[in-house]
Amino acid sequence: MPKASSNPTQRPKPRERTTAPVARTRREVVERVLAALVVGFGGVAVLGFAATLLHIGLRDSVPLFAGVAWQLAFWLPLVALPLAIVSLVTLVVVSAAGRARGR
Template sequence: MPKASNNPTQRPRQRPSQLAPEPRPGRDRLERVLAILVIVFGAIALVGFAATMLHVALRDSIQFFAGVAWQYAYWLPLVALPLMILCVVALVISNASGKARRR
């Protein structure tokens, strides 16, 4: 059986307690919520695009797609995409300011 190496570069060094990152639950929670909101608003925008395409394509042939509710699907991407962009910008700013404070 081969003997374990004595080379110190092949063993992970123990991190001193001064270099350990401090917990930041508030910022982590904010970044997690913003990331989830980006995904949710993106999904809402995609559903709105699909619903608008269904309404435009099938409103004359299928009575179900001629209803008033399908006309409001046009507004879903118009509202969700700007909100998604604002969440992405807030997420980038939050992440950059956190990294700047750590340095």
């Protein structure tokens, strides 16, 4: 096995570790929460669309998809999609207002 070089210019310097916590402003926290809400509501809406399509397509052939829960899945996109849009608009407004104050 070859010996490691003793030339200090050929060795990478060790990285400095930062242990100080990064202070987050209230606006950053609100933006993160709103972004998570947009993704969550969007995911629920997509799953609701898929569940509705499964219910419509397979309710006559598969007894599992004839249940009441699959009928209620029809309401998921009707509720989650408007909430996702409202969260997205709020996120854009909060972000734009924060950047305008920063200038």
